[in-house]
Amino acid sequence: DAGVIQSPRHEVTEMGQEVTLRCKPISGHNSLFWYRQTMMRGLELLIYFNNNVPIDDSGMPEDRFSAKMPNASFSTLKIQPSEPRDSAVYFCASSPWTSITDTQYFGPGTRLTVL
């Protein structure tokens, strides 16, 4: 299996622009998670989906952030408009979420820089 795939790996944009981050989870996994990592706040869960349905979006910082999962193999995290404080590494993770194991597997991350 190729693991969790994220694109782009690096994104540099200017304040006010729309940013879309993409994630393909591991095939067969039914849970998907979006995290943000910064030096100041560490790893934070933004939102997660179970069977393509958003379960907990309480970590989404504000209305500028939105996430979708139109099918089991694709998810997007969108920031509109972007701000310099959104600069961070954004990770996507997926999990089989069975009753036996709930191990999360992380993608390589997208390093976002907002100028």
Add this chain to the structure above:
Amino acid sequence: GIQVEQSPPDLILQEGANSTLRCNFSDSVNNLQWFHQNPWGQLINLFYIPSGTKQNGRLSATTVATERYSLLYISSSQTTDSGVYFCAVKRSSGSRLTFGEGTQLTVNP
């Protein structure tokens, strides 16, 4: 929410040394995972260990859920073990994984 404390925050070792990393958590959990973030930023799951002991090569982990702590043991450390080790837990009544601040490990040749 649940509090996760990791210690020590930083650790410097010579290659070949052994080490123990600790994770304390403030509430009962049904999920505990250890991750390694390598110097290139990749997060790799090491153990899923809500209780008991597991071993994988030079690494092993023990979780004592009743006393709310977990330990990660690294034996015969190698320079490739360098990076940040995170403990993450999920409350028994909760649904989100909460990460500790990590232990920054540096293994010198």
